[in-house]
Amino acid sequence: MGLLQTAISAIYPPRCLGCGELVDSDFGLCGTCWAETEFVGDTACDICGTPLPGFDDGGDLTCDGCLKAPKQWDKGRAALIYSGMGRKLVLRLKHGDRQEIARPAATWMRTAVQPLLTENTLIAPVPLHWMRLAKRRYNQSALIARSLAEITGLDWCPDLLERTKRTVSLDGRRHAERAEILEDAIRINPKRRHRIIARPVLLVDDVLTTGATLNACAAACRTAGARDVCVSVLARAVKRA
Template structure:
């Protein structure tokens, strides 16, 4: 087995996820790409993971936007800021058929979500409409969720949520327009409803912009009987990104 692994490494040497240069191990970033990746750290909003000034330790803080309009979930965490290499990786995973990015993405998210939810929390990805899933061939959020489940020990239910109708892109839409578009667009899959009754849920997505889609998912979970909902995303669009 070791000889086979050595032979495969010689034929297919590990490549940087960002630029393709050779690196020491699989699913890694070279020094240059690592420097271009903005990992979330320091003081962040407990709801949406937006970076905040100051150095609050062991203190729950929220950004002004979440104070004005609280999110329908308990905690929200992001691994990266959606800029530079973080943005590139999200787009490659989402639209470039770079499914191998899902595993390291889950690894970066693992530390961010550590201790965020109870041990019996159920991981669920944000769903795609079936027409979009057929076109893309995979749900990038489901790929991340599956790897995150393996790393954290939390059970995963890839089809907990569904989109009974297709919705247009939310890009450029106002808060009210997004709410109207998503009204009734996401629900708990009827045959999976029993999985979340009296149980916490961790919603997983690739990127959070305004949080409208995640809010629709969280509200659907709460309406179906989830005790609480937390959110974990690979990247967060920050106001200063």
């Protein structure tokens, strides 16, 4: 096996996920791309993961946005800021068929979300409508969720949630518009309802912008009897000052 891996490495040497340059190990970033990747630090909103630089990180923090518009989930974590290399990685995974990004994404997310996990947590991805899934061929959130389950050893359910309506794109729309579009669009799969009763659930998505989609998913989980609902995303979109 060692000789085989050496031969494979010689033919297909590891390359940077960002720029394609040679790196020391698979699924890594070179020094330049690493420098362009903004990781969310410890000082962040306890609910949506928005960085809160300058605040005391001694306890739980809540951003103004979550105070004004409370979320349907309990706590949330993000690994990266949705800009620079973080944005490039999300878009390549989502639209560029770069499915290999899911594994390192889950590794970064595990570091951020570990304090929220219990041995009974059920991991579930944000769903795609079946027509969109057929066109894209994969659900990027499900790829991340599967890798996160493998890394943490936790249970996961790829089809816990269903998107019953094919909604229009939410890009560029305000929170209220997104919420209206998503109304009654997401539900618990009737065949999987028994798996979340009185159980903590971790919802996984690639990027969090307004939180409308995760709100709809969290609300469906609560209605179906989930004990706690937390969220984990690869990247958090933030407004720059």
